[in-house]
Amino acid sequence: MKALTWQGVNKLQVEKVPDPRIINTRDIIVKVTKTVTCGSDLHLVGGYIPFMKAGDVLGHEFVGEVVEVGPNVTNHRVGDRVVVSSFISCGKCWYCAQELYSLCDNGNQNPAITEELWGFAPGGCFGYSHAMGGNAGSHAEYIRVPFADVGAFPIPDGVSDLRALFASDSASTGWMGADLGNVRPGDVVAVWGAGAVGQMAARAAILLGAERVIVIDRYEYRLEQVRRYIGAETLNYEQTDVGGELRERSGGRGPDVCIEAVGMEAHSPGPEFLYDQAKHQLRLQTDRPTAVREAIYNCRKGGSVFVLGVYAGVVDKFPLGAMMNKGLTVRSAQMHGQRYIPMLLERMEKGELLTEHLATHIMPLKQGPKGYELFKEKKDNCVRAVFEPSA
Ligand SMILES: NC(=O)c1ccc[n+]([C@@H]2O[C@H](COP(=O)([O-])OP(=O)(O)OC[C@H]3O[C@@H](n4cnc5c(N)ncnc54)[C@H](O)[C@@H]3O)[C@@H](O)[C@H]2O)c1
Ligand SMILES: [Zn+2]
Ligand SMILES: [Zn+2]
The missing domain is CATH 3.90.180.10 (Medium-chain alcohol dehydrogenases, catalytic domain)
Structure with a gap:
C-alpha cells in the first residue's frame, strides 16, 4: 500500500x-x-x-x-x-x-x-x-x-x-486542557497558540462556561478563525503586551486558567528566542519553553496552568519560583x-x-x-x- x-x-x-x-x-x-x-x-x-x-x-x-x-x-x-x-x-x-x-x-x-x-x-x-x-x-x-x-x-x-x-x-486534546486545567463557569482563560489544539482548547473552555477566553498567537489568519469559528477573543503577541493586556481583560487579577498549546518549537519576538533557539539547535536543551514560561508568569495567583504542547526532555529557565510562590497548579498530559x-x-x-x-x-x-x-x-x-x- x-x-x-x-x-x-x-x-x-x-x-x-x-x-x-x-x-x-x-x-x-x-x-x-x-x-x-x-x-x-x-x-x-x-x-x-x-x-x-x-x-x-x-x-x-x-x-x-x-x-x-x-x-x-x-x-x-x-x-x-x-x-x-x-x-x-x-x-x-x-x-x-x-x-x-x-x-x-x-x-x-x-x-x-x-x-x-x-x-x-x-x-x-x-x-x-x-x-x-x-x-x-x-x-x-x-x-x-x-x-x-x-x-x-x-x-x-x-x-x-x-x-x-x-x-x-486535537479536539480531545483541547478538551482535556480545559477539563483537567480545571476551567470553571465564570473563569477567564488564556490559551497560547491558535493552531487546531489551541482553538479546540478555547472552544472547550467556552462550552465549560468560561466567561472570557483569550487566544494568543502572531498569525492573523489563525486569530481570525478563532474570532469567527471559536467565538473567543484574540491577542497578537507581536502587536500587544500580552501580560498587560491579560491583566486588563481579567480585572487586574490575571487569567484563572492558562492553557499552553504551542510546544517545544515555540517562537517569541525578543532576544530570549535567539537564546532558546541556539540552545535548542545545539542540543543544550531539548525544548523551547517560551509559552510555558509566559503562562506561568501571567497566570493569576493560585491559578492553574495546563501544558498541552509536546515537550521531550529538559528545559532551561523554568520559572519554578513563580510557580511555587504564586501557588500555581501545573498539569500536563498527552x-x-x-x-x-x-x-x-x-x-x-x-x-x-x-x-x-x-x-x-x-x-x-x-x-x-x-x-x-x-x-x-x-x-x-x-x-x-x-x-x-x-x-
Ligand atoms: N498533549 C497532547 O496530547 C497533544 C496532542 C496534539 C498536539 N499537541 C501539541 O500541541 C502543540 C500545538 O499543536 P498544533 O497542531 O495546534 O500546532 P500548530 O503548529 O498548528 O500551532 C502552534 C501555534 O503556536 C503558535 N505559537 C508559537 N509560539 C508562540 C508563542 N510564544 N505564543 C503564542 N503562540 C505561539 C504558532 O504561531 C502556531 O500558530 C504542539 O506542540 C503539539 O505537539 C499535544
Ligand atoms: Zn496530534
Ligand atoms: Zn491500559
Whole structure:
C-alpha cells in the first residue's frame, strides 16, 4: 500500500510499504479515508524527537472504514465508519481504569526508551516514533488499530468524516486542557497558540462556561478563525503586551486558567528566542519553553496552568519560583482521547463543536510532502493539511 514515510530530518516521501494485518485478537484494520497533520508531527519531521527510523509511517489522527475485525472485537463490524484515538490504550490496566488512557501500561510495546528517559513509560501512539511504540501511522491507505473496542468509535450518521476527524486528537486534546486545567463557569482563560489544539482548547473552555477566553498567537489568519469559528477573543503577541493586556481583560487579577498549546518549537519576538533557539539547535536543551514560561508568569495567583504542547526532555529557565510562590497548579498530559471522544462526537452532532475550518488544505496522500511543507512553514494560511489516501 501507499504511505507517507519519514526518511530523515525534513525529508518525507510517499512510498510502498507492506499492508497491515491483524496481529492480535483485539485488532481491527481500518481503511483510512482522511488523516491530518498535527503540530506533534512537526517535532518528528524537524528531528526534535530523535527516535524515528527511515521508512517509518507518520500520522496519528484519522478516520476510516473498518475492513477487517479480529476475533475478540465486539464493538465493530466491517463497513463501520470510525474515528480512532491517537493514543493506544488497553482499557484494562490500572491507568486505563483511572481514565488516564495515554498513560496505559500496555499501549507501548517498546517501553525501554521512555523508561530510561522519564522513569516510567507512557502509552503508545500511532506514527509517533519508536519511543512511543514504533506503531505504523495513519498517513497510509490502511492501518492496524490495536485494542479497537477501546480506541475506535463509530461516527454518528449526523457527523461528517471531516468534522469527526478532529475528535481523533486535537479536539480531545483541547478538551482535556480545559477539563483537567480545571476551567470553571465564570473563569477567564488564556490559551497560547491558535493552531487546531489551541482553538479546540478555547472552544472547550467556552462550552465549560468560561466567561472570557483569550487566544494568543502572531498569525492573523489563525486569530481570525478563532474570532469567527471559536467565538473567543484574540491577542497578537507581536502587536500587544500580552501580560498587560491579560491583566486588563481579567480585572487586574490575571487569567484563572492558562492553557499552553504551542510546544517545544515555540517562537517569541525578543532576544530570549535567539537564546532558546541556539540552545535548542545545539542540543543544550531539548525544548523551547517560551509559552510555558509566559503562562506561568501571567497566570493569576493560585491559578492553574495546563501544558498541552509536546515537550521531550529538559528545559532551561523554568520559572519554578513563580510557580511555587504564586501557588500555581501545573498539569500536563498527552491526550486521553478515549475519555472524551464519545462526548465530543455528540457535541459535533449537535453543532456545538465545529472543526471543518481547521482543514484549510485537503489533498491526496501523494501530495503529503507538500502538505507538510505548507503546514510547517504556515504558508498559504495553512492551519492543517488533510490527506485522502484513496484520492
Ligand atoms: N498533549 C497532547 O496530547 C497533544 C496532542 C496534539 C498536539 N499537541 C501539541 O500541541 C502543540 C500545538 O499543536 P498544533 O497542531 O495546534 O500546532 P500548530 O503548529 O498548528 O500551532 C502552534 C501555534 O503556536 C503558535 N505559537 C508559537 N509560539 C508562540 C508563542 N510564544 N505564543 C503564542 N503562540 C505561539 C504558532 O504561531 C502556531 O500558530 C504542539 O506542540 C503539539 O505537539 C499535544
Ligand atoms: Zn496530534
Ligand atoms: Zn491500559
